[in-house]
Amino acid sequence: MSNSTPPIVETYDAGRILVFDSATYVEDYLRDHEAQDDVVVAASYAGVLCAKMVMKAKPRGAIGLDCAIGKDGAGISGLWFYEALGVPAAATDVMTAEMGNGCDMYDEGVISRLNDSAQRLGLTVGMSVKEAAQALLTGAHKPSAFDPARRLVIETNADGRSIVCTDSIAFALPEDRERNVLCTAGHTGRSVIEYFRSFRPWAFICSDGGVGKNDSGISALQVVEADGIPGASVDARTARMGDGQSTYFDGVISAVNSLAAAKGVAVGQSAREAARHLLS
Numbered sequence: 001m002s003n004s005t006p007p008i009v010e011t012y013d014a015g016r017i018l019v020f021d022s023a024t025y026v027e028d029y030l031r032d033h034e035a036q037d038d039v040v041v042a043a044s045y046a047g048v049l050c051a052k053m054v055m056k057a058k059p060r061g062a063i064g065l066d067c068a069i070g071k072d073g074a075g076i077s078g079l080w081f082y083e084a085l086g087v088p089a090a091a092t093d094v095m096t097a098e099m100g101n102g103c104d105m106y107d108e109g110v111i112s113r114l115n116d117s118a119q120r121l122g123l124t125v126g127m128s129v130k131e132a133a134q135a136l137l138t139g140a141h142k143p144s145a146f147d148p149a150r151r152l153v154i155e156t157n158a159d160g161r162s163i164v165c166t167d168s169i170a171f172a173l174p175e176d177r178e179r180n181v182l183c184t185a186g187h188t189g190r191s192v193i194e195y196f197r198s199f200r201p202w203a204f205i206c207s208d209g210g211v212g213k214n215d216s217g218i219s220a221l222q223v224v225e226a227d228g229i230p231g232a233s234v235d236a237r238t239a240r241m242g243d244g245q246s247t248y249f250d251g252v253i254s255a256v257n258s259l260a261a262a263k264g265v266a267v268g269q270s271a272r273e274a275a276r277h278l279l280s
Contacts, residue, residue, distance in 0.1 A: 004028045008103060014138045015060065017041060019102040023050035023064065026057050039063075039136045041129065043098070043105040045070075046091040046113075051078030059087060061121075061136030063129055065099060066091035066112045079115040088117035088136055092129050106130055119150070152245055154183075154275070161202055163275045165244040169206065172199035181205070181278045183248040183271060185241050187217045188233045188255075196224045196231070203263075203278035205271050207241050208233035208254045221257040230259035230278055234271050247271055 007029060008019040016038045020026060023044040039061045044050045046064030054062050062082060067075035075091070082089035090111045097109035109129035122141030123132050135141040149171035154163040164176065165183045169192050172182060182201045186192060187209030196204065209217030218233045234251030251271035264277040 005102075008106065010133075012134070012137060015039070017106075017133045017137060018057070019106045020044075021100050021102045023053040026053050030056060035059075039133050041102060041106055041133055043100050043102045045075045046078045046089070047074050047076070048078050048081045051081040051089075054078075055082075055085065055087070061118070061133070062087060062089040063105075063109075063111075063133060063136075064089075064091055065094050065097060065105065065109075067094050067099070069113075076113045079113060083115040083117055086117060088115065088121050088123070090114045090118050090123055090129075090132055090136075097129070106133070150243075150245065154248060155279075157279055161279055163248070163279055165248045167242055167244045169195040169199065169201075169204065172201060176201050178202055181275050183244050183251075183275055185239070185244045185247050187212075187236075187241070188220045188231065189216050190219055190223075193220045193223050196220065196229055197227055200227070200229065203230040203260065205232045205234060205247060205251065205253075205275060205278070207236050207239060207247060207251075209241065210236045211254070218255040221255060225257050225259055228259070230257065230263055230265070232256040232260045232265050232271075232274055232278075239271070248275060 004025040005021045010017040018038045018040050020042040023042040035057045037060045040054050040059040041063045045067040069075045079089050091113040092109040093112040097105035111127045111132050122143050149166045152165040156162040163181045167185050169184045177200050181203045183205045188206040211217045221231050232253050233255045235254040239251035240246040253269045253274050256265045265274045
């Protein structure tokens, strides 16, 4: 075995949590120890390279650092690598835990990002790393059901209209018709026009998908004006596509149709402010 720092081993009836200072130490540990379906906590970035190292342990779950997300989301890109392999995984806010210090990350860290498999086990943003690791091990927080649309009602006004986050306009429900403002996370191009016409939300905010050739990522905005549906798009550089909650919480408006503009929505607004204008 190399001179790498050995992991902290937390043992429970349900199994073990291994806490490493670095993902590079996982392979060293496995030279002398068998993998036992452990939860691996490693104070390295939660990217693909580190995920490949951690996967050598065939973990039950994994937690790394988000390293401020970074260029092209590299700091958390391993979460989707794990997801493809069916492994629940999370990333820790790097401002809550020291890089290269597994003990500090395990004792002090706070979760900032999750993959879908971790959400299915009931892990949430803001959970402590220690609590999250134990939830990965035991499934103690597992909800009775998991909503793949990740539908979240933000607020409801006196008229019974709500701001609702969902990951795709295709996940709209009958109760959204002419009632709710939907914050979704696909592009606003031609292929979503029929969804808007079928579901007829009170209003919507989607992604601009980077706008694209011939403004194709926002082309539906003007088309649905004829259907009387106010709509706006957020800059894809400000909110994660495929994550309706990111559209609402992180997004910045980049395009609007005239019906949304008449309600006070403007380019440069936060999606939160725009959604409240649309709700009124």
